[in-house]
């Protein structure tokens with residue numbers, strides 16, 4: 018995690034480091050001590066935090082998670098997917114799929130056996146907060162209506178009629 022390493026290399030005192038790390042995450046206040054310790058300890062946790070930059074709700078969830086991250090592996094997997102989806106979306110320029118593409122994608126989800134009710138988890142509640150449909154794709158763990166809206170996303174399951182396509186009818190991502 019190069020940005021975090023740069024902060025550490027500046028030989029700041031602890032409180033300055035907390036403030037700098039807060040700025041890196043788009044905050045005006047320092048991160049809690051426990052959060053910075055955990056970020057230094059775990060590159061994975063640091064990468065989750067950085068992928069949640071400028072998203073106060075997501076950051077708050079992450080700040081409250083240092084202990085849970087080790088205790089609940091299923092939460093960790095969900096967050097890893099959410100973080101990687103967020104990063105992929107960021108790298109593609111935060112683009113949304115046009116409405117007709119979203120409708121085609123999501124109608125495929127609605128008739129797909131992988132679409133399930135979401136488990137009662139805080140991470141899903143967060144992901145669902147602005148969604149009209151909160152069901153998840155059990156093949157990848159994402160909230161399907163959210164996934165279908167993001168241009169950078171793809172359906173992870175092959176189309177039975179044409180294996181070169183996925184169930185959204187789009188070319189399989191390489």
Ligand code: SF4
Pocket residue numbers: 125126127129130131132153154155156157161171172173174184185
């Ligand atoms: S993303 Fe694909 S596999 Fe998942 S629910 Fe939608 S159509 Fe089914």
